[in-house]
Amino acid sequence: MTDLKEGVCLSAFWYSHEQCCWTSNETTFDDRDKCPKWQKWSELLVNQSEGASAYILNYFLYIMWALSFAFLAVSLVRVFAPYACGSGIPEIKTILSGFIIRGYLGKWTLLIKTVTLVLVVSSGLSLGKEGPLVHVACCCGNFFSSLFSKYSKNEGKRREVLSAAAAAGVSVAFGAPIGGVLFSLEEVSYYFPLKTLWRSFFAALVAAFTLRSINPFGNSRLVLFYVEYHTPWYMAELFPFILLGVFGGLWGTLFIRCNIAWCRRRKTTKLGKYPVLEVITVTAITAIIAYPNPYTRRSTSELISELFNDCGALESSQLCDYINDPNMTRPVDDIPDRPAGFGVYTAMWQLALALIFKIIITIFTFGMKIPSGLFIPSMAVGAMAGRMVGIGVEQLAYHHHDWIIFRNWCRPGADCVTPGLYAMVGAAACLGGVTRMTVSLVVIMFELTGGLEYIVPLMAAAVTSKWVADAFGKEGIYEAHIHLNGYPFLDAKDEFTHRTLATDVMRPRRGEPPLSVLTQGSMTVEDVETLIKETDYNGFPVVVSKDSERLIGFAQRRELILAIKNARQRQDGVVSNSIMYFTEDPPELPANSPHPLKLRRILNLSPFTVTDHTPMETVVDIFRKLGLRQCLVTRSGRLLGIITKKDVLRHMAQMANQDPESIMFN
Amino acid sequence: MAARARLCSMLALAALVRQVTGVKNFEDVRCKCICPPYKDQPGHIFNKNVSQKDCDCLHVVESMPVSGPDVEAYCLRCECKYEERSSVTIKVTVIIYLSILGLLLLYMVYLTLAEPILKRRLFGHSQLIQSDEDIGDHQPFANAHDVLARSRSRANVLNKVEYAQQRWKLQVQEQRKSVFDRHVVLS
Numbered sequence: 051m052t053d054l055k056e057g058v059c060l061s062a063f064w065y066s067h068e069q070c071c072w073t074s075n076e077t078t079f080d081d082r083d084k085c086p087k088w089q090k091w092s093e094l095l096v097n098q099s100e101g102a103s104a105y106i107l108n109y110f111l112y113i114m115w116a117l118s119f120a121f122l123a124v125s126l127v128r129v130f131a132p133y134a135c136g137s138g139i140p141e142i143k144t145i146l147s148g149f150i151i152r153g154y155l156g157k158w159t160l161l162i163k164t165v166t167l168v169l170v171v172s173s174g175l176s177l178g179k180e181g182p183l184v185h186v187a188c189c190c191g192n193f194f195s196s197l198f199s200k201y202s203k204n205e206g207k208r209r210e211v212l213s214a215a216a217a218a219g220v221s222v223a224f225g226a227p228i229g230g231v232l233f234s235l236e237e238v239s240y241y242f243p244l245k246t247l248w249r250s251f252f253a254a255l256v257a258a259f260t261l262r263s264i265n266p267f268g269n270s271r272l273v274l275f276y277v278e279y280h281t282p283w284y285m286a287e288l289f290p291f292i293l294l295g296v297f298g299g300l301w302g303t304l305f306i307r308c309n310i311a312w313c314r315r316r317k318t319t320k321l322g323k324y325p326v327l328e329v330i331t332v333t334a335i336t337a338i339i340a341y342p343n344p345y346t347r348r349s350t351s352e353l354i355s356e357l358f359n360d361c362g363a364l365e366s367s368q369l370c371d372y373i374n375d376p377n378m379t380r381p382v383d384d385i386p387d388r389p390a391g392f393g394v395y396t397a398m399w400q401l402a403l404a405l406i407f408k409i410i411i412t413i414f415t416f417g418m419k420i421p422s423g424l425f426i427p428s429m430a431v432g433a434m435a436g437r438m439v440g441i442g443v444e445q446l447a448y449h450h451h452d453w454i455i456f457r458n459w460c461r462p463g464a465d466c467v468t469p470g471l472y473a474m475v476g477a478a479a480c481l482g483g484v485t486r487m488t489v490s491l492v493v494i495m496f497e498l499t500g501g502l503e504y505i506v507p508l509m510a511a512a513v514t515s516k517w518v519a520d521a522f523g524k525e526g527i528y529e530a531h532i533h534l535n536g537y538p539f540l541d542a543k544d545e546f547t548h549r550t551l552a553t554d555v556m557r558p559r560r561g562e563p564p565l566s567v568l569t570q571g572s573m574t575v576e577d578v579e580t581l582i583k584e585t586d587y588n589g590f591p592v593v594v595s596k597d598s599e600r601l602i603g604f605a606q607r608r609e610l611i612l613a614i615k616n617a618r619q620r621q622d623g624v625v626s627n628s629i630m631y632f633t634e635d636p637p638e639l640p641a642n643s644p645h646p647l648k649l650r651r652i653l654n655l656s657p658f659t660v661t662d663h664t665p666m667e668t669v670v671d672i673f674r675k676l677g678l679r680q681c682l683v684t685r686s687g688r689l690l691g692i693i694t695k696k697d698v699l700r701h702m703a704q705m706a707n708q709d710p711e712s713i714m715f716n
Numbered sequence: 717m718a719a720r721a722r723l724c725s726m727l728a729l730a731a732l733v734r735q736v737t738g739v740k741n742f743e744d745v746r747c748k749c750i751c752p753p754y755k756d757q758p759g760h761i762f763n764k765n766v767s768q769k770d771c772d773c774l775h776v777v778e779s780m781p782v783s784g785p786d787v788e789a790y791c792l793r794c795e796c797k798y799e800e801r802s803s804v805t806i807k808v809t810v811i812i813y814l815s816i817l818g819l820l821l822l823y824m825v826y827l828t829l830a831e832p833i834l835k836r837r838l839f840g841h842s843q844l845i846q847s848d849e850d851i852g853d854h855q856p857f858a859n860a861h862d863v864l865a866r867s868r869s870r871a872n873v874l875n876k877v878e879y880a881q882q883r884w885k886l887q888v889q890e891q892r893k894s895v896f897d898r899h900v901v902l903s
Contacts, residue, residue, distance in 0.1 A: 064810035065803075072746070072801065122821070129824050130888065132895040136902045151901070153891055158884075165817055264805060317899040325896060419896070535901065 051172035052349045055115040056108065057090040112174075112347075113337040119173035120333035123166040123420050124326050131162035135419045138163075138185025139238065140531040142216060144539045145188075146209050147240040148677045155212075160189035167421045171349070175336055176412045178350070178426030184219035184238070185421075187257075191215025210246045213239040217250035218257040220494070223425075225261065227254035229494030236490045237528065240542065241677060275351075277499045279360040281468050283507055290443055290472065294436055295479045295511040299518025301409065301431060302483025306523065308413045310530050316417070317534070325419040332418065336411055344368075345397075345404040350430045354477065357433040358499060360470040368393040369437075398438060405434040417531075424527060428484050429477040436476020440469025471507070474499055479511040483519045486526035488512055538695050540674050548705050550666040555701045556683045556691035565691060568592045570602055571631035575614060575647060578630055582611060591682055592632055592653060593689055601682060601689045602632060604657035605649070617647050659684050660693075666701065673698055744801050747771035751794040754786075771798040 052066070059070035071085035091111040092104035127134050133154050141154055153159070167182050195201035195211045202208070216238045220230035231250045235242050316322045340346035345353055361370035370393075412427045444467040478495045482488065492508045524544075525533065532539045558565055566581055568590045581590070589606040593599045617624045623645030630647045631637055639646065659682045660669055672678065673695060680694045747770070749762045764776045773791035780787055894900045 062803075062807070064807050069801070069803075069806065122817075126820060126824065128892065128896070129827065130820070132888065132891040133902070135895060141902070153887060158888075161816075162820075165813075165820060168813065169817075265802060322896075322899055419902075 051119070051168060052174070054172065055112045055174065056347075057088055058094065059088050061087050109341050112341050113334065116173045116175075116333050116337040117330060119169045120175065120329050120420070121326070123169040123173070124329040126162055126166050126169075127420060128326065131156075131158045132419075133159045134163040134166060134421055136417060136421070137181035137423055137528075138188075138421075139181050140528045140535070140537070142185060142188055142212070143238055143240070143528060144532060144537040146212060146216075146238060147539050148209075148679070149538055150205075155189045155192035157189070157193060160186060160193065163189070163421050170420050170422070173333055173337075174340060174349075175333055175420075175422070176350070176408055176415045176427045178423035179421075180220065180223040180425040181423035182421040183223040183423075184216050187215045187219025187222065188212050191218075209241070210249065213242060213246050214250040214253040218253040221254035221257045222261055224494055224498055225258065226494045226497035227251075227258040229490055229497050230254045230257075232490035232493050233487070236487055237485065275355045275358045275499050277358055277360070277470060277474070277501050279468060279470065280501075280503060281360075281471075283468075283471060283504065284466070287443070287467070288507070288510060290439055291475050291507045291511050292514050294432070294439060294472065294476045295482075295514025296518050297435055298432055298476065298479025298481075298483040298511065298515035299521075300483070301428075301480055302486075302515065302519040302527075303522040305409075305413060305428075305484055306525070306527050306530050309416055309527070310534055312413060313417045313531070313534055329418055329420055332411070332414055336415070339407055339411075343400055343404050343407070345400055345434075346407060350426050354426070354430055354433050354473075357437045357473040358470050358477075360468050369397045370394075394441065398441060401434050401438055405431060405438075408434070416527075424484060425481060428480045432476035432478065432480030433473040434476075435480070436473040437469050439476065440467060440472030443467050443472070444469055471501075471504060474501065474504065475507050475511045478508045479515040482512040483515040484527050486516055486519065488516060538699055540670070540695065540699065542674055544702070546667050546670045546702065546705075548666065550701070550705075551662065552660050552664045552666060552669055552683050552693065553662040553690075555666060555669075555697055556662070556693045557697060558691055565689070566590055567596075567599070567689065568605060568630075568632075569596060570594050571629065571633055571637040572596075573630055574626065575617075575624065575628050575630055576626035578610065579614065579626075582607065588694075589680065591657070591689055591692065599688045601657075601659065601684055601687065603653040603655045604680075604682065605632075605653050609652040610649075613649055613652050614647075621645065621647070657682050661685060662690055666698075669693065670698060670702070744803050745799070747776050747796055747798050749773055749776045749794050749796040751777070751790065754790050754793060757790075768798045771796050 057067070059065040059067070062070070065072075067088055070088040090104075090108055092107040096103065096107060133151075133156070141151060145151060145154065163182055163186050167179055167186075170177065171179050191211045191214065192208070195208050200207065201211055213234050217227075217230040217234035220233045221227040224230070228251075231247070231254050234250050235247070239246070316328075321328065356369065408427060408431050412424075412431070415427075416422050416424055447466050474495065478491060481495075482491050485491070491512050492505065495508050496502055496505055523530075529539075529541060532541075566585050566587060568578065568581075570592060572595060587607060589604055590610070591604050592602045594602060624647050625644050628644045628647050629637065629639065630649055632648075632650050632653050634650065636646050636648065658672065658676070658678055660672070662683050662685045669681065672681065678695065680692055682689060683691045683693060745765060745767075746763050747766045747768075749772075751760050751762070751773070753759045760777075762776050762778070764778070766775055770776075773794045773796055776796060777791070777794070780790070895902050
C-alpha cells in the first residue's frame with residue numbers, strides 16, 4: 051500500500067511496484083522501475099509523465115493518499131480500540147512485571163492494531179512496525195492462553211506465555227529468531243527462568259518457520275536487509291566506528307529528552323485534546339517535506355536496504371555513481387576504490403537533508419495516538435549518518451592514500467572501505483543509543499544482514515553508544531515512557547544505594563490512623579463490610595486480636611467481598627451479626643448466637659514479612675525478585691505496618707529528588 | 717471439547733492455506749540476469765522463465781549483444797539470480813486485508829452516524845431526562861448506559877447480542893477516557 055501513494059498497477063491492483071514489474075521485459079539497466087503496467091497517478095489521470103504539471107499532480111496525490119491513510123488509522127483507533135496507540139512495549143514491560151491493565155491485550159486491540167499498522171506505515175510517517183508487532187504477538191499469546199484453563203487461571207504462567215510471544219513478535223518483525231529471544235530476555239521480560247528461555251526459542255522458531263513457508267516475495271530468505279559482501283574490515287577503521295557509536299549515543303540522548311518533553315506537553319496542555327488533528331498535521335508536514343527528496347519519498351525499509359548495499363558494477367543508483375576506470379577488468383566483487391562522481395555528491399547533500407528531517411520529525415511522531423514503532427526510524431538515521439561517514443572515509447583514503455594511516459592497509463587499486471558497513475554500524479549505534487540494548491542489538495543486526503564478519507565493529511559501536519548515552523541519562527526510551535506515565539514498574543536495572551530502613555517507608559507513619567486489620571475471631575460480618583466500604587485497600591492483614599497484634603496472615607479484598615456475598619446467599623443462618631473467624635475451629639460462642647462464618651480458605655497464611663530494621667536495599671531486592679505487591683513489617687512477631695510497591699516507588703523517587711506524587715496509576 | 721473443535725478448525729484452515737499456496741503460477745518463477753555495461757554496449761536486464769539449474773547467462777540472454785569471443789567476457793560480468801514468488805498469496809492477503817478494512821469502515825460509519833439516529837427514532841421522546849454525564853458526551857457509544865438499563869426485559873438471542881455489544885461499548889468508552897481525556901495510559 052506504500053506504493054499506492056505514487057501509482058497503481060493496472061493489471062492487478064494488489065501488486066506493489068516491484069511485484070508489478072516482476073514479469074515485464076521492458077525494465078532497463080538504468081531505470082529498473084519502469085514498466086508499462088505500473089503507472090504513476092499523473093500518467094493515469096492526465097496522461098503526462100514528465101513536466102511540472104505531472105510533478106505537482108503526483109505531489110498532490112501523494113499528500114492526499116498519506117492524509118487519508120493516517121486519518122483512517124486514527125479514526126479506527128479512536129472508535130474501536132484506544133489501547134492500540136503507541137508502541138506497546140512500555141506497557142508490555144509493566145504487564146510482565148506483574149501489573150494488570152485490563153483490556154490492553156484484548157481481541158479488538160489485536161484486530162485494530164494489525165489493521166491500522168498497515169495503514170500507518172503506508173502513509174509514509176516516520177515510524178516502524180516492530181514495536182507494535184510485539185504488542186500484537188502478545189495479544190495473540192493472551193488470546194491463546196485464555197483458551198486453555200491451565201494458563202488462563204494462573205497469572206504467572208500467562209506471563210511466561212507473553213514473554214515467549216514477545217520473542218516470537220520480534221522474530222516475525224525482523225526475521226531474527228535468536229535476536230527475538232534475546233530481546234525478550236533483555237528488554238521486555240521481568241522474570242525469565244530457563245524454561246521460559248527454551249519455550250521462547252520454540253515460539254520464535256515456529257514464527258520464523260511460518261514466515262519462511264509463506265514466503266510471499268520469493269527471496270527465500272528471512273533476512274530483511276541482506277548484505278552480500280564479505281570484504282574484511284581493518285583495525286584502523288575502528289576509529290570511525292567508535293565515532294559513529296558516539297553519534298548514536300548523542301542522538302539517543304537527544305531523542306529521549308526531546309520526545310519525553312514533547313509527550314509531557316501533550317499530556318498536560320491543550321495539545322492533547324486534539325489527537326486526530328495532531329496526527330493529520332504531522333502526516334501533512336511529513337508528506338510535504340518528504341516528497342521532493344528521493345531518499346525520504348520511498349519507504350524507510352527500502353532506504354535502509356539501499357544504504358546497506360555495497361556498490362558493485364551492477365548498481366546504477368545515484369549513490370553508486372562513481373567514476374569508473376574504462377580499462378578496468380576486475381571481476382564484479384572486488385571493485386577498487388574510485389573517486390566519487392557527480393551523483394555521489396548530490397546523494398550526499400540529499401542524505402544530509404534527509405537525516406536532519408528524520409531526526410526532527412521522529413521526535414514528534416513517536417507517541418502519537420496511532421501504532422508507532424521506533425526501530426526502523428532510528429536505524430534509518432544511523433544508516434544515513436554511517437553511509438555519509440563511510441563515503442567520506444572512502445574518498446579520504448582514495449585521495450590521500452599516501453598518509454600514514456592508509457598506507458599500511460590501503461594500496462591504490464585495492465578495495466579498502468565499504469560504506470555499506472559503516473551504514474550498518476551507524477544503524478546499530480543509533481538503535482543502541484535509544485533503546486540501550488546491547489547483546490540483543492548485535493544479534494538482531496547480524497541476523498538482519500547476515501554479515502557475521504562484522505560482529506566486532508557492531509559490538510564496538512553498540513558499547514560506545516551505550517556508554518555515551520548512559521553518561522547523560524540512565525533510562526532508555528521505554529523506561530522513560532514508563533516513568534512519564536507513572537506506571538508502577540520496579541526496574542530491575544536500577545540500583546538502590548541509600549541507607550534507609552523499612553521503618554522509614556512503612557505505613558502507617560506517625561500521625562496517620564492505625565492499620566486496618568481484621569482479627570482472627572472477634573469481628574462480625576457487619577464490621578468487616580463497613581471496613582471494606584470505608585477503605586479501598588487491596589487487602590487486610592489478619593491478627594490474633596487487637597491487644598496482641600501477632601500476625602496470622604493476609605486476606606485480599608476481592609476474595610473477602612466474594613466470600614461474604616456467597617455466604618449471604620448460600621449458607622443458612624449467616625446474618626450481619628455472625629462472627630467471622632479464620633481459625634480451624636469455631637470460637638466459643640453463646641448458645642443462641644447466629645451461625646459463624648469460616649473464611650480460612652481465603653487466608654494467605656504465608657505473607658511476606660520483614661522486620662522493621664531490614665535495610666530498604668534488601669526490601670527493594672525482595673520486591674523485585676519475587677514480584678510482590680505488598681510486604682508486612684513486624685517486630686518480635688507483632689504487626690507494625692505494611693509496605694506496598696507504590697510506597698517503594700515513591701520512596702525511590704523521593705530519594706532521587708523526583709516528585710513522589712507522580713506515581714499515581716491505580 | 718470446545719478447545720478441541722477450535723484446534724480442528726485451525727488445522728483445516730492451515731491445510732487449505734497450504735494447498736492454495738502450493739499451486740505455482742507459471743509466471744511466478746524467473747531467472748533475472750543483470751549485465752553491466754561492456755565496451756560500447758549499455759547495461760541490460762534479462763528475465764526468463766527457466767528452472768534453477770538453467771539459470772545462467774547462456775540460457776537466459778536470448779539475443780546476445782556481442783558476438784564471438786566476447787560472449788564469454790560479457791557473460792562473466794553478468795549476475796544471474798533465481799527468484800520465485802507466490803502471487804496467489806499476495807492476492808489473497810491483500811484482498812482479505814482490504815475486505816476487513818472495508819467491513820471495519822462500514823461498522824465505524826454505522827456506529828458513529830447511523831445508530832444514534834436510529835436509536836433516537838426508536839426511543840425518541842422518552843429520553844428527555846438526561847444525566848449530567850450524557851450531556852457533555854458527544855462521542856460514540858454515549859447511549860450505552862441507557863440501552864443497558866433498558867434491555868433487561870427480554871432474553872432472546874438478539875437481545876444477548878445487543879447486551880454484549882453495549883458492554884463492549886462501555887469498555888471502549890472507559891478506555892477512550894483514560895487514553896484520550898485523562899492521559900493516564902499511553903501519554
